[in-house]
Amino acid sequence: MILHADADAFLASVEQRDDPRLRGRPMVVAHEVVACPSYEARALGIHAGMPLRQVRRRWPDVLVTGYRPEAYEAASAGLFEVFRRFTPLVEPGSIEEAFLDVAGRDRGDPAGVAAALRTAARAEVGLPVSVGVGRTKLMAKLASRRAKPDGLVVVDAELETRVRPRLRLDELWGVGPTTWGRLHAAGLHVVADLHGWSEEDLARIVTTAMARRLLSIAAGTDDATIRLPGPRQSVSASRSLPPTRTRSKIEAVLEECVGRALHRVVALEGPPRLPGRLEVVVRYDDGAHVQQRGPLPSPTLDPEVVGATATQLLEQTAYEWDGRGVTMVGVTLPLPRAEPS
DNA sequence: TCTGGGGTCCTAGGACCC
């Protein structure tokens, strides 16, 4: 069986763990906008993405904390240490969630393992972790969603048989607004609607990979394989800013992003990995993104060289001649595959 | 109806080689 373990309101829970005054109270982790509300804040109607100003106006008593990235990374490391003690087959989904394969482990029934894992995470890391148990990754993930907050849900074979055909397609992991729009337009709403469709026909509506995945979900043969994480493929840094077209400001923010990204590449474990290419992204005040990519003169971690290339790519976005204001700039450093040498 | 700051994966098309 597959477990999906997911820390509840991760950022807010770390803050509440570290500051007793925040416990049991509506609070948010925010910087201009809400990144993570505590469950007490969610009960009021506060959600991620809400402007902080609005929160302060409507709920003056809600407590606000800033970000502490180091604390979140440490908490994440602690959680994964606990996970890996239960099984080496751990597939990270993000800093706060993972799939675990506990089949064939001599540790009792999966529900018992899941309960023990929740207890261990609470005792050792101090965080509430919800766990879903299912035959496939999809089932485990849906189960953990329903287990929140701080709960455990097991989807056994019988429940799966009843639930699977009725799943809404937009609930499925990997189906976003675009794909859902296409499926909906074709009259497909729940998994059972896929009955009788061939991959060929479905691939005329969505991509072939998506068609294949959807049909495997309908057939109950969807993914139950844990994939162990490989080396990181890219490192990026970005910063949003008030709408501007002032070149010096934008270039300064870009330089800062280059510095942060390079710093993080240097900090990666293992042999050094030198980026040979660079991507620069600009977001305008209407939400549109523009990207420019190009090679570095040679693979390097030299901030001067990377910064110069970044500035050139920034020029190539032609932001200065665009009427719109720039609200975000960022860089991505694609990393070469780490070669066993 | 989407903040901000991260990431991954898939697909199409072109270059290049045999």
Place this chain on the structure above:
DNA sequence: TCTGGGGTCCTAGGACCC
């Protein structure tokens, strides 16, 4: 010299995730 077929690699652009 031209045509056709095949494979691989790289890049650009999206969609989606937390």
